[in-house]
Amino acid sequence: MSSPGSGKTTLLCKTIALLDGEPVAVIEGDQQTSQDAERIRASGAPAIQINTGKGCHLDAHMVGHAIEKLGLAEDSLLMIENVGNLVCPAAFDLGEAHKVAILSVTEGEDKPIKYPDMFRAASVMLLNKIDLLPYVDFDVDAAIAYARRVNPAIRVIRVSATSGEGLGEWLAFLRDGLSSAVAAKRQTVDSLKRQIAALEAKLQGSPT
Ligand SMILES: Nc1nc2c(ncn2[C@@H]2O[C@H](COP(=O)(O)OP(=O)(O)OP(=O)(O)O)[C@@H](O)[C@H]2O)c(=O)[nH]1
Numbered sequence: 031m032s033s034p035g036s037g038k039t040t041l042l043c044k045t046i047a048l049l050d051g052e053p054v055a056v057i058e059g060d061q062q063t064s065q066d067a068e069r070i071r072a073s074g075a076p077a078i079q080i081n082t083g084k085g086c087h088l089d090a091h092m093v094g095h096a097i098e099k100l101g102l103a104e105d106s107l108l109m110i111e112n113v114g115n116l117v118c119p120a121a122f123d124l125g126e127a128h129k130v131a132i133l134s135v136t137e138g139e140d141k142p143i144k145y146p147d148m149f150r151a152a153s154v155m156l157l158n159k160i161d162l163l164p165y166v167d168f169d170v171d172a173a174i175a176y177a178r179r180v181n182p183a184i185r186v187i188r189v190s191a192t193s194g195e196g197l198g199e200w201l202a203f204l205r206d207g208l209s210s211a212v213a214a215k216r217q218t219v220d221s222l223k224r225q226i227a228a229l230e231a232k233l234q235g236s237p238t
Pocket residue numbers: 032033034035036037038039040041060066113114115158159160161162189190191192193
């Protein structure tokens with residue numbers, strides 16, 4: 031989630047390249063055009079474009095249908111780019127494990143306190159376009175302090191989606207999250223299998 035142009039699609043394309051064949055798919059949300067989904071496919075990952083028309087955000091129903099069309103690989107990472115704005119996407123639960131907000135250094139450090147819901151909903155803030163810091167008037171410490179004022183637990187990762195700086199930490203965050211989710215899923219499946227086996231044993235032991 032982020033303002034238009036802060037680098038969501040660029041970051042996703044770079045992430046896909048760095049994942050180097052690990053299963054990943056993308057759902058793209060924009061009011062119009064399929065340009066972002068085409069950029070993702072050109073980077074080597076399956077992508078579904080959702081056009082929201084006059085709508086300013088994706089919702090879980092749209093995401094559910096897109097997942098059906100994607101036919102996700104087992105234990106795949108699914109990334110969702112919401113419609114570019116700092117207001118509507120904060121309010122909708124898409125079933126995601128994490129909301130990630132991007133703030134780029136060309137937008138001004140005050141955005142976390144002007145649009146607090148976005149930064150409160152996010153577990154991570156990616157401070158993007160840090161390669162441009164020498165050329166813009168942007169106070170990094172103030173931006174981080176503002177983000178922590180609205181969300182003391184927010185994790186901040188400084189990145190440049192174009193130069194690749196900081197993306198190692200971003201990839202580590204993704205990989206850690208994915209392995210915890212896969213481990214939690216395996217535990218649930220194992221527990222359900224044990225319950226089914228116990229019920230089947232009970233059924234076999236009971237008179238017909
Ligand atoms: N210098 C610099 N430019 C970047 C960086 N990340 C993205 N850009 C540029 O910013 C512009 C917008 O990037 P996009 O990835 O299309 O932004 P977006 O957030 O997906 O935009 P919408 O989908 O329209 O909301 C492009 O010209 C990118 O090349 C970065 O880290 N540094």
